[in-house]
Amino acid sequence: MTRFSRMSALAALGALVATGALAADAKPTFESLDKNGDGKISLSEASNNDALFVAFKSLDTNKDGELTRDEFAKYK
Incomplete structure (x- = not known):
């Protein structure tokens, strides 16, 4: 593997980690689940x-x- 290829692979891996694509067990953010932006997560959004x-x-x-944010904060 060339130096450029290794750097490209590391950059791609870094992008996946940064976006959470590799973190299957990662807790989603409140904002990412609150699709309509009303400050609450409905059952449909959940x-x-x-x-x-x-x-x-x-x-x-x-x-x-x-x-609510407080209720969601108790989510593991």
């Missing part, structure tokens, strides 16, 4: 993340069908 969807009911402590 359905884009399997683990959060499963945990949604237990995280929604006030049982209003939405996660």
